[in-house]
Amino acid sequence: MKKITAAITGVGCWLPDYLLTNEELSRMVDTTDEWIMTRIGIKTRHILKGEGLGTSYMGARAIKNLLDKTGVNPMDIDLVICATVTPDMFFPSTGNLIADQAGCKNAFAYDVSAACSGFLFALTTGAQYIETGFCKKVIVVGADKMSSIVDYNDRNTCPIFGDGAAAVLLEPNKKGYGIIDSILHSDGSGEVHLHMKAGGSRYPASKETLEKNWHTITQDGPAVFKHAVSSMADVSVEMMERHHLKSEDIRYLVPHQANLRIIDATARRMGLGRERCMINIDRNGNTTAATIPSCLYDYENALRKGDNLILASFGGGFTWGSVYVKWAYDGDKVSE
Numbered sequence: 001m002k003k004i005t006a007a008i009t010g011v012g013c014w015l016p017d018y019l020l021t022n023e024e025l026s027r028m029v030d031t032t033d034e035w036i037m038t039r040i041g042i043k044t045r046h047i048l049k050g051e052g053l054g055t056s057y058m059g060a061r062a063i064k065n066l067l068d069k070t071g072v073n074p075m076d077i078d079l080v081i082c083a084t085v086t087p088d089m090f091f092p093s094t095g096n097l098i099a100d101q102a103g104c105k106n107a108f109a110y111d112v113s114a115a116c117s118g119f120l121f122a123l124t125t126g127a128q129y130i131e132t133g134f135c136k137k138v139i140v141v142g143a144d145k146m147s148s149i150v151d152y153n154d155r156n157t158c159p160i161f162g163d164g165a166a167a168v169l170l171e172p173n174k175k176g177y178g179i180i181d182s183i184l185h186s187d188g189s190g191e192v193h194l195h196m197k198a199g200g201s202r203y204p205a206s207k208e209t210l211e212k213n214w215h216t217i218t219q220d221g222p223a224v225f226k227h228a229v230s231s232m233a234d235v236s237v238e239m240m241e242r243h244h245l246k247s248e249d250i251r252y253l254v255p256h257q258a259n260l261r262i263i264d265a266t267a268r269r270m271g272l273g274r275e276r277c278m279i280n281i282d283r284n285g286n287t288t289a290a291t292i293p294s295c296l297y298d299y300e301n302a303l304r305k306g307d308n309l310i311l312a313s314f315g316g317g318f319t320w321g322s323v324y325v326k327w328a329y330d331g332d333k334v335s336e
């Protein structure tokens with residue numbers, strides 16, 4: 001019997017309307033459009049405004065968009081996995097809230113926390129449920145309201161991040177399309193370089209943690225940059241070698257969108273030009289778990305059945321990895 005693979009059979013996305021421009025940022029901190037464009041490559045990022053709106057609000061809308069496009073009944077979804085580091089609250093899980101808001105009443109749901117690699121970790125997890133036959137329809141959604149943990153007085157971090165959500169549907173395939181392989185890594189010693197110190201069990205929220213500004217992202221940018229450039233490229237090249245893929249065999253690199261220079265360095269190591277890199281960092285910034293699926297959404301039209309994609313990420317944890325996907329459908333046949 002032919003092995004069952006988990007094919008991506010649809011993509012959905014939802015981004016908030018409000019656009020935070022470099023011009024507006026330069027009125028908040030000492031920065032310029034020129035610095036942000038040359039050092040990071042971001043022009044605008046979407047920000048979720050509105051009292052009481054959290055990550056689930058965006059995730060549910062991304063799933064609704066996915067279900068509308070694919071014509072799948074929400075009641076037929078078996079499992080929703082949400083990758084996020086900005087959950088609505090500690091519990092219930094944001095996946096749980098999203099499944100309810102999107103009408104996936106028969107699904108079980110939970111969160112995966114792996115920062116910028118969250119989508120790849122969750123995608124690999126979701127694929128196992130399909131491959132074993134335990135589930136027939138799995139949604140993996142990457143969603144983050146990064147504006148809820150960004151310090152808009154810190155010019156080292158505030159230009160980087162944006163809010164958004166994007167989701168994929170996984171279904172069984174017996175013709176060899178879908179998630180072919182994953183290489184995933186974690187290294188908790190990277191904590192010192194990128195973390196949010198308080199709000200968890202180590203330092204629960206208190207007057208003191210607020211005064212010390214421990215509820216926002218702390219990042220040693222250059223240290224993270226150094227690790228990201230080497231690890232993301234290493235793991236992507238390892239994936240190519242493992243499957244005897246030459247650069248001309250790869251239709252697209254789908255990289256995490258943290259910095260255009262990291263994307264370029266990874267693509268160079270893989271022998272790919274920019275035209276074979278999915279890029280939306282200029283418009284969306286770094287939406288953490290949503291970057292990779294939102295790229296798939298933006299480039300869906302250009303994708304053809306059988307295209308080889310290498311998805312790659314690096315982020316807080318540290319966490320990093322690559323996933324080899326054989327695309328399962330002609331993207332231009334999908335109507336919104």
Ligand code: UT7
Pocket residue numbers: 030031032035036039040116155156159220221222223224225228257258259262286314315316
């Ligand atoms: O997705 C999660 C994983 N995160 C990443 O992958 C991020 C990886 N790191 C990076 O992308 C880059 O390190 C940053 C974009 C965060 C920073 O860029 P950089 O080229 O590494 O800059 P730097 O931190 O080394 O700072 C260079 C200079 C400093 O000034 P001095 O000390 O040379 O006078 C900074 O103070 O640039 C200054 N600077 C800024 N200037 C204008 C830092 N941020 C800004 C800013 N505007 N926003």
